[in-house]
Amino acid sequence: MTGKFISLEGGEGAGKSSAIKVIQNWLEQQGIDYVLTREPGGTPMAEEIRKLVLSTRDEAVAPNTELLLVFASRVQHLSEKILPAMAQGKWVISDRFVDSSYVYQGIARGIDESIIDGLVATFLKGQLPDKTLLLDVPVEIGMRRVQTRGETNRLDGESLLFHEKVRHGFLKRAAQDAARFAVIDASQSIESVEQQIITQLNQLIVEPSA
Numbered sequence: 001m002t003g004k005f006i007s008l009e010g011g012e013g014a015g016k017s018s019a020i021k022v023i024q025n026w027l028e029q030q031g032i033d034y035v036l037t038r039e040p041g042g043t044p045m046a047e048e049i050r051k052l053v054l055s056t057r058d059e060a061v062a063p064n065t066e067l068l069l070v071f072a073s074r075v076q077h078l079s080e081k082i083l084p085a086m087a088q089g090k091w092v093i094s095d096r097f098v099d100s101s102y103v104y105q106g107i108a109r110g111i112d113e114s115i116i117d118g119l120v121a122t123f124l125k126g127q128l129p130d131k132t133l134l135l136d137v138p139v140e141i142g143m144r145r146v147q148t149r150g151e152t153n154r155l156d157g158e159s160l161l162f163h164e165k166v167r168h169g170f171l172k173r174a175a176q177d178a179a180r181f182a183v184i185d186a187s188q189s190i191e192s193v194e195q196q197i198i199t200q201l202n203q204l205i206v207e208p209s210a
Protein backbone atom coordinates (compact mmCIF):
# COMPACT_ATOMS: atom_id res chain seq x y z
CA MET A 1 0.00 0.00 0.00
CA THR A 2 1.37 3.42 -0.86
CA GLY A 3 1.18 6.22 1.68
CA LYS A 4 -0.85 9.40 1.37
CA PHE A 5 0.64 12.71 0.34
CA ILE A 6 -0.70 15.80 2.13
CA SER A 7 0.41 19.36 1.47
CA LEU A 8 -0.16 22.43 3.60
CA GLU A 9 -0.66 25.71 1.81
CA GLY A 10 -1.39 29.30 2.75
CA GLY A 11 0.21 32.71 3.03
CA GLU A 12 2.92 33.79 5.43
CA GLY A 13 1.97 33.20 9.06
CA ALA A 14 -1.24 31.35 8.23
CA GLY A 15 -0.31 28.52 10.59
CA LYS A 16 1.21 25.85 8.32
CA SER A 17 4.01 24.91 10.72
CA SER A 18 1.52 24.77 13.62
CA ALA A 19 -0.77 22.55 11.50
CA ILE A 20 2.08 20.15 10.81
CA LYS A 21 2.51 19.59 14.56
CA VAL A 22 -1.21 18.74 14.83
CA ILE A 23 -0.88 16.30 11.93
CA GLN A 24 2.24 14.76 13.44
CA ASN A 25 0.42 14.06 16.74
CA TRP A 26 -2.49 12.53 14.88
CA LEU A 27 -0.20 10.29 12.79
CA GLU A 28 1.58 9.12 15.96
CA GLN A 29 -1.78 8.27 17.56
CA GLN A 30 -2.81 6.32 14.47
CA GLY A 31 0.53 4.49 14.35
CA ILE A 32 1.09 5.63 10.76
CA ASP A 33 4.69 5.91 9.48
CA TYR A 34 5.35 9.35 8.06
CA VAL A 35 7.85 11.87 6.76
CA LEU A 36 7.57 15.61 7.44
CA THR A 37 9.07 17.85 4.83
CA ARG A 38 8.86 21.30 3.26
CA GLU A 39 9.27 23.36 0.11
CA PRO A 40 11.30 24.87 -1.22
CA GLY A 41 13.65 22.29 0.27
CA GLY A 42 13.24 18.84 1.73
CA THR A 43 16.57 17.31 0.65
CA PRO A 44 20.07 18.73 1.33
CA MET A 45 20.42 20.02 -2.22
CA ALA A 46 16.86 21.37 -2.34
CA GLU A 47 17.49 23.14 0.99
CA GLU A 48 20.48 24.89 -0.63
CA ILE A 49 18.15 26.08 -3.38
CA ARG A 50 15.70 27.24 -0.66
CA LYS A 51 18.39 29.52 0.73
CA LEU A 52 18.97 30.99 -2.73
CA VAL A 53 15.26 31.61 -3.20
CA LEU A 54 14.37 33.02 0.21
CA SER A 55 17.41 35.03 1.23
CA THR A 56 16.99 38.78 1.21
CA ARG A 57 19.28 40.34 -1.41
CA ASP A 58 19.91 43.69 -3.13
CA GLU A 59 19.66 42.19 -6.62
CA ALA A 60 16.15 41.95 -8.10
CA VAL A 61 15.06 38.36 -8.75
CA ALA A 62 13.33 37.76 -12.09
CA PRO A 63 10.05 35.84 -11.66
CA ASN A 64 11.22 33.16 -14.12
CA THR A 65 14.42 32.67 -12.11
CA GLU A 66 12.35 32.14 -8.99
CA LEU A 67 10.03 29.74 -10.85
CA LEU A 68 12.85 27.59 -12.23
CA LEU A 69 14.68 27.48 -8.91
CA VAL A 70 11.61 26.34 -6.98
CA PHE A 71 10.92 23.75 -9.67
CA ALA A 72 14.51 22.51 -9.60
CA SER A 73 14.20 22.01 -5.84
CA ARG A 74 10.78 20.37 -6.25
CA VAL A 75 11.97 17.84 -8.85
CA GLN A 76 14.79 16.83 -6.50
CA HIS A 77 12.43 16.69 -3.52
CA LEU A 78 9.85 14.58 -5.34
CA SER A 79 12.27 12.06 -6.81
CA GLU A 80 14.65 11.71 -3.86
CA LYS A 81 12.30 12.03 -0.90
CA ILE A 82 8.56 12.11 -1.53
CA LEU A 83 8.15 9.23 -4.00
CA PRO A 84 10.57 6.86 -2.18
CA ALA A 85 8.78 7.48 1.14
CA MET A 86 5.35 6.87 -0.40
CA ALA A 87 6.61 3.69 -2.04
CA GLN A 88 7.53 2.46 1.45
CA GLY A 89 3.95 3.08 2.56
CA LYS A 90 4.79 6.23 4.50
CA TRP A 91 2.60 9.29 4.56
CA VAL A 92 4.32 12.45 3.38
CA ILE A 93 3.35 15.79 4.90
CA SER A 94 4.81 18.74 3.04
CA ASP A 95 4.80 22.37 4.16
CA ARG A 96 3.93 23.77 0.68
CA PHE A 97 4.04 22.02 -2.71
CA VAL A 98 3.12 22.89 -6.28
CA ASP A 99 0.09 25.09 -5.45
CA SER A 100 2.54 27.60 -3.97
CA SER A 101 4.12 27.97 -7.43
CA TYR A 102 0.76 28.49 -9.12
CA VAL A 103 0.00 31.17 -6.55
CA TYR A 104 3.33 32.91 -5.81
CA GLN A 105 5.10 32.67 -9.18
CA GLY A 106 1.87 32.41 -11.19
CA ILE A 107 -0.92 34.58 -9.82
CA ALA A 108 1.16 36.95 -7.64
CA ARG A 109 4.20 37.39 -9.97
CA GLY A 110 2.22 37.08 -13.19
CA ILE A 111 3.74 33.99 -14.84
CA ASP A 112 1.25 32.32 -17.15
CA GLU A 113 -0.50 29.30 -15.64
CA SER A 114 0.11 27.27 -18.81
CA ILE A 115 3.88 27.54 -18.27
CA ILE A 116 3.52 26.07 -14.79
CA ASP A 117 1.14 23.39 -16.10
CA GLY A 118 3.88 22.46 -18.58
CA LEU A 119 6.51 22.13 -15.85
CA VAL A 120 4.14 20.03 -13.72
CA ALA A 121 3.34 17.71 -16.62
CA THR A 122 6.95 17.36 -17.79
CA PHE A 123 8.92 17.25 -14.56
CA LEU A 124 6.46 16.09 -11.92
CA LYS A 125 4.55 13.67 -14.15
CA GLY A 126 1.44 15.45 -12.91
CA GLN A 127 2.03 14.25 -9.31
CA LEU A 128 -0.30 16.20 -7.01
CA PRO A 129 -0.97 15.67 -3.29
CA ASP A 130 -3.88 13.42 -2.26
CA LYS A 131 -5.09 16.20 0.01
CA THR A 132 -4.16 19.87 0.32
CA LEU A 133 -5.08 21.73 3.48
CA LEU A 134 -5.31 25.45 2.75
CA LEU A 135 -4.85 27.53 5.89
CA ASP A 136 -6.79 30.66 5.02
CA VAL A 137 -6.36 33.80 7.03
CA PRO A 138 -6.79 37.55 6.32
CA VAL A 139 -3.44 39.03 5.30
CA GLU A 140 -3.22 41.41 8.29
CA ILE A 141 -3.61 38.55 10.75
CA GLY A 142 -0.98 36.45 8.98
CA MET A 143 1.49 39.33 8.88
CA ARG A 144 0.93 40.06 12.56
CA ARG A 145 1.64 36.42 13.39
CA VAL A 146 4.85 36.49 11.33
CA GLN A 147 6.00 39.61 13.16
CA THR A 148 5.44 38.05 16.58
CA ARG A 149 7.34 34.95 15.39
CA GLY A 150 10.43 37.04 14.57
CA GLU A 151 12.41 35.79 11.52
CA THR A 152 11.44 37.18 8.11
CA ASN A 153 12.38 36.17 4.56
CA ARG A 154 12.38 37.77 1.10
CA LEU A 155 8.71 36.95 0.47
CA ASP A 156 7.52 38.26 3.86
CA GLY A 157 8.83 41.65 2.74
CA GLU A 158 6.58 41.86 -0.34
CA SER A 159 3.76 44.45 -0.53
CA LEU A 160 0.32 44.06 1.03
CA LEU A 161 -1.10 43.83 -2.50
CA PHE A 162 1.20 40.88 -3.21
CA HIS A 163 0.00 39.07 -0.08
CA GLU A 164 -3.64 39.81 -0.99
CA LYS A 165 -3.02 38.25 -4.43
CA VAL A 166 -1.54 35.22 -2.70
CA ARG A 167 -4.53 34.79 -0.41
CA HIS A 168 -7.09 35.12 -3.19
CA GLY A 169 -4.97 33.00 -5.52
CA PHE A 170 -5.04 30.11 -3.07
CA LEU A 171 -8.81 30.45 -2.60
CA LYS A 172 -9.27 30.42 -6.38
CA ARG A 173 -7.21 27.24 -6.75
CA ALA A 174 -9.13 25.61 -3.91
CA ALA A 175 -12.42 26.43 -5.64
CA GLN A 176 -11.11 24.96 -8.92
CA ASP A 177 -10.11 21.67 -7.28
CA ALA A 178 -12.57 21.33 -4.42
CA ALA A 179 -12.12 17.54 -4.17
CA ARG A 180 -8.40 17.81 -3.36
CA PHE A 181 -8.47 21.01 -1.28
CA ALA A 182 -9.90 21.52 2.17
CA VAL A 183 -10.06 25.16 3.21
CA ILE A 184 -9.35 25.61 6.91
CA ASP A 185 -10.48 28.85 8.55
CA ALA A 186 -7.15 29.67 10.17
CA SER A 187 -8.32 32.98 11.65
CA GLN A 188 -9.97 30.90 14.39
CA SER A 189 -8.35 29.87 17.67
CA ILE A 190 -5.58 27.27 17.63
CA GLU A 191 -8.05 24.74 19.13
CA SER A 192 -10.62 25.34 16.39
CA VAL A 193 -7.98 25.06 13.66
CA GLU A 194 -6.79 21.80 15.21
CA GLN A 195 -10.34 20.40 15.17
CA GLN A 196 -10.84 21.36 11.52
CA ILE A 197 -7.58 19.63 10.57
CA ILE A 198 -8.41 16.45 12.50
CA THR A 199 -11.83 16.28 10.84
CA GLN A 200 -10.09 16.30 7.45
CA LEU A 201 -7.56 13.66 8.48
CA ASN A 202 -10.27 11.35 9.79
CA GLN A 203 -12.08 11.65 6.46
CA LEU A 204 -8.90 10.79 4.61
CA ILE A 205 -8.54 7.40 6.27
CA VAL A 206 -12.13 6.36 5.54
CA GLU A 207 -11.97 7.44 1.88
CA PRO A 208 -10.96 4.65 -0.48
CA SER A 209 -7.62 5.35 -2.21
CA ALA A 210 -7.90 6.89 -5.66
Ligand SMILES: Nc1ncnc2c1ncn2[C@@H]1O[C@H](COP(=O)(O)OP(=O)(O)OP(=O)(O)O)[C@@H](O)[C@H]1O
Nearest residue numbers: 011012013014015016017018145149188189190193
Ligand atom coordinates in the same frame (compact mmCIF):
# COMPACT_ATOMS: atom_id res chain seq x y z
N1 LIG B 1 -4.92 29.86 15.03
C1 LIG B 1 -3.95 30.63 15.54
N2 LIG B 1 -4.26 31.63 16.39
C2 LIG B 1 -3.29 32.41 16.91
N3 LIG B 1 -1.97 32.29 16.65
C3 LIG B 1 -1.60 31.32 15.82
C4 LIG B 1 -2.56 30.44 15.21
N4 LIG B 1 -1.89 29.56 14.41
C5 LIG B 1 -0.59 29.89 14.51
N5 LIG B 1 -0.39 30.93 15.36
C6 LIG B 1 0.88 31.58 15.70
O1 LIG B 1 1.25 32.39 14.60
C7 LIG B 1 2.64 32.28 14.31
C8 LIG B 1 2.82 31.77 12.88
O2 LIG B 1 2.34 30.43 12.79
P1 LIG B 1 3.09 29.34 11.91
O3 LIG B 1 4.54 29.45 12.09
O4 LIG B 1 2.42 28.03 12.17
O5 LIG B 1 2.68 29.86 10.45
P2 LIG B 1 3.29 29.45 9.05
O6 LIG B 1 2.15 29.42 8.10
O7 LIG B 1 4.10 28.22 9.19
O8 LIG B 1 4.23 30.68 8.74
P3 LIG B 1 5.35 30.78 7.57
O9 LIG B 1 4.64 30.93 6.28
O10 LIG B 1 6.07 32.02 7.90
O11 LIG B 1 6.17 29.53 7.68
C9 LIG B 1 3.22 31.35 15.35
O12 LIG B 1 3.75 32.15 16.38
C10 LIG B 1 2.02 30.55 15.84
O13 LIG B 1 2.14 30.14 17.18
Ligand SMILES: [Mg+2]
Nearest residue numbers: 016017018095
Ligand atom coordinates in the same frame (compact mmCIF):
# COMPACT_ATOMS: atom_id res chain seq x y z
MG1 LIG C 1 6.08 27.82 8.67
